[in-house]
Amino acid sequence: MSELHTVPFSIVDVFASRPLTGNPAAVVPDADELTLDQMQGLAREFNQSETVFVVAADDDRADWQLRSFTPIGAEVGGAGHNALAACLWLVARRLPAERTEFVVQIGTDLLHTAVTRPSGGPEMVTIEQSTPSFGALLTDRDLLADALGLSTADLTDDSVQVVSTGAGHLMVPLVDRTAVDRARPDTRRLAAVLRTVAGEGCYLYSLDPVEGDAAAYARFFNPTMGIVEDPATGTAAGPLVAKLVAEGRVAAGAAAIVEQGHSLGRPSRILITVDGADVRISGAGLIVADGTVLI
Numbered sequence: 001m002s003e004l005h006t007v008p009f010s011i012v013d014v015f016a017s018r019p020l021t022g023n024p025a026a027v028v029p030d031a032d033e034l035t036l037d038q039m040q041g042l043a044r045e046f047n048q049s050e051t052v053f054v055v056a057a058d059d060d061r062a063d064w065q066l067r068s069f070t071p072i073g074a075e076v077g078g079a080g081h082n083a084l085a086a087c088l089w090l091v092a093r094r095l096p097a098e099r100t101e102f103v104v105q106i107g108t109d110l111l112h113t114a115v116t117r118p119s120g121g122p123e124m125v126t127i128e129q130s131t132p133s134f135g136a137l138l139t140d141r142d143l144l145a146d147a148l149g150l151s152t153a154d155l156t157d158d159s160v161q162v163v164s165t166g167a168g169h170l171m172v173p174l175v176d177r178t179a180v181d182r183a184r185p186d187t188r189r190l191a192a193v194l195r196t197v198a199g200e201g202c203y204l205y206s207l208d209p210v211e212g213d214a215a216a217y218a219r220f221f222n223p224t225m226g227i228v229e230d231p232a233t234g235t236a237a238g239p240l241v242a243k244l245v246a247e248g249r250v251a252a253g254a255a256a257i258v259e260q261g262h263s264l265g266r267p268s269r270i271l272i273t274v275d276g277a278d279v280r281i282s283g284a285g286l287i288v289a290d291g292t293v294l295i
Contacts, residue, residue, distance in 0.1 A: 004294055004295065005294075005295065006292040006293065006294055006295075007028060007031075007034070007042070007292060007293050007294075007295055008028070008029065008030075008290070008291070008292050009026055009027065009028045009029075009042075009046070009290075009291055009292070009293055010026070010027045010029075010089055010287050010289060010290050010291075011024050011025070011026055011027075011048075011287070011288050011289035011290075012024065012025055012027055012085040012086075012088055012089055012285055012286070012287050012288070013285055013286055013288050014081040014084045014085045014088065014232065014268075014283050014285040015081065015084075015232045015260075015261075015268035015269060015270055015283045015284070015285065016122075016268070016284065016285050016286065017121060017122060017284055018286075019286065019288045020288070021266060021267060021268070022231065022232055022261070022266060022267075022268045022283075022285060023049070023081045023230065023231040023232035023233075023261065023266060023268055024048055024231075024288070025048055025049070025050050025051065025052060025081055025082055025085035025086075026042075026043075026046040026048050026050075026051040026052070027051075027052050027054065027085050027086050027089045028042060028051065028052070028053045028054065029054045029089065029093070029094075030054065031053035031054055031055050031067075032055045032056055034053065038295055039051075039053055039067065039069055040069055040073035041295070042293065042295070043069035043070065043071055043073060044071055044072075044073065045293065046071075047071050048071070049070065049071075049081075049227045049230045049231075050068045050069065050070055050076060050080075050081065050082040050085075051068065051069055052066050052067070052068040052082045052083070052085055052086045053066070053067045053068070053069075054066060054086055054089070054090070055067060057104075057105045058105070059105050059108075059110060061103060061110055062103045062104060062105035062110055063102045063103050063104065064086075064090060064102075064104050064105070065104065065105040065106070066082070066083055066086050066104050066105070066106050067106075068082040068083075068106070070222075070225045070226050070227055071226050071227075072225065072226030074225045074226060076167065076225060076235075077106050077107045077109065077166060077167065078106070078109075078129070078130070078165070078166030078167040078234075078235040079106070079109075079111050079127040079128065079129045079130075079165075079166055079234060079235065079238075079281055080166075080167070080233060080234035080235035080236075080281075081230075081232055081233065081234050081283070083104065083106060083111060083127055083234070084125055084127065084234060084281070084283045084285065085285065086104065087102075087104060087113050087125045087127065088122075088123060088125055088283075088284075088285040088286070088287070089287060090102070090104075091115050091123050091125060092123065092286075092287055093287075095115065099115070100114060100115045100116075101113065101114050101115065102115075104127075109130065109166070111127050111128055111129075112127070112128045113125055113126065113127050113128075114126045121284065122284045122285060122286045123284065123285075123286075124282055124283065124284040125282070125283065126280050126281070126282040127280065127281055127282075128278070128279065128280055129165040129166050129234075129235075129238045129279040129280065129281055130164070130165050130166040130279070131165070131277040131279070132163060132164070132165050132238075132239065132242035132246075132274065132277070132279060133163070133164045133165075133168070134161060134162075134163055134243075134246070135161065135162035135163065135164065135168055135197070135198065135199075136161070136162050136197040136198060136199075137159055137160065137161050137197075138160040138161070138162075138170060138193070138196070138197050140193075140196075141155055141160065143193055144160065144172065144193055146189070147185060147186055147189035147190040147192070147193045148172075148183045148184070148185050148190065148202075148204070149182075149183055149184035149185060149186065150174075150179065150182065150183055153175075154174050154175055154179040154182070155172070155173065155174060155175070156173040156174065156175055158173040158247065159171075159173075159243075160172050160173070161243065162197050162198060162199045163239035163240070163242055163243050164239055165235070165238035165239050165242055165279045166235055166238070167200050167201070167235040167236075167239075168198065168199055168200055168239075169199055169200055169201040169202065169203050169220075169222075169233075169235065169236045169239055170193075170194060170197060170199035170201070170202045170203065171203050171205065171236075171239060171240055171243050172202060172203065172204045172205070173205060173206070173207075174204055174205065174206045175206065175208075176206050176208040177206045177208045177209070177210070177217040179206065180204050180205065180206050180217055180218065180219055180263075181219075181262075181263050183204055183219065183221075185202070185221050185223070187221075187223040187228070188223070190202060190221060190223050191223040191224050194223070194224055195224075199224075200222060200224055200225065201220055201221060201222035201224065201225065201227070201230075201233070201235075201236060202220070202221045202222070203218055203219075203220050203233065203236040203237075203239070203240055204218060204219045204220075204221075205217065205218040205219075205240055205258075206218075207249065209257075209259050210259055210262065210267075211257075211259065211269075213257060214256075214257040214258065214259045214269070215241065215244060215249070215250050215256040215257060215258060216240060216241075216244065216256075216258050216259070217258075217259045217260075217262070218233075218236070218237070218240065218258055218259065218260045219260065219263055220233040220236050220260065229263070229264060230260075231260060231261035231264045231266035231268055232260045232261050232266070232268035232270055232283075233260065233270075234270060234281045234283070237258040237260070237270040237272050237281065238272050238274070238279050238281055240258060240272075241256045241258065241272040241273075241274050241279075242274045242279060244256065245274045250274070252274065252275050252276065253273065253274075253275040254273070255271055255272075255273050255282075256271070256272050256273070256274075257269050257270065257271055257272075258270045258272060270283060271283065
């Protein structure tokens with residue numbers, strides 16, 4: 001039998017100002033000695049939408065490197081809730097108090113991260129995302145609506161398009177948040193639709209938020225990566241706000257809030273700012289659990 005040893009981990013609630021809200025992620029620090037199989041095995045064990053491992057950077061310009069996996073063992077990139085979770089953990093446990101900036105590496109991307117430490121509230125981090133890229137348009141609305149368990153009347157006349165700020169997701173505009181909540185995707189059929197436009201996940205949204213200060217209300221499904229539904233998705237909120245800015249629905253440079261997670265009982269508020277090629281995602285969060293796992 002192979003030698004057993006323990007690995008420390010934390011659970012971080014992202015896009016949250018109090019415990020048990022937002023989107024949880026497992027963070028495994030000092031993971032340099034773990035093999036790929038062990039990382040994927042731990043991601044299956046934690047069964048979070050993403051588990052992120054903190055390892056030494058192989059780029060001299062970065063302070064740390066992050067590797068993130070979904071429960072099916074798929075490795076994902078981009079600056080989403082996985083990166084925010086790790087950065088919030090690093091701020092709480094590793095970053096000197098006098099520092100307000102650092103750089104994390106995901107793949108070949110270097111993500112510049114800024115830290116805000118408000119008095120009386122949890123730390124907030126802001127991470128740069130990639131320049132917006134507008135991909136394929138989906139034209140078969142009947143096929144899409146059917147895969148989502150909706151009708152074409154639930155879709156607006158706005159474009160259905162893959163947009164990326166690090167990961168390409170299909171942006172699907174619906175008439176109101178009731179339609180967003182009514183969606184019941186068929187996983188296999190939705191994955192087939194996404195393949196036709198080279199989309200990774202599917203972001204349903206409406207311009208009918210719960211709170212008046214928000215720009216949109218959304219849900220995220222990613223059958224191609226083994227995520228049934230995610231409570232808060234930074235790599236989808238960034239592309240959504242980029243699309244809304246391009247359409248003139250959000251002012252360039254204005255901070256826009258995307259609401260997500262209500263249907264899962266994990267209400268989340270994702271703050272995105274898009275100004276031309278500059279996209280930034282911000283989120284507060286807190287460590288809600290620490291432990292060890294035997295491998």
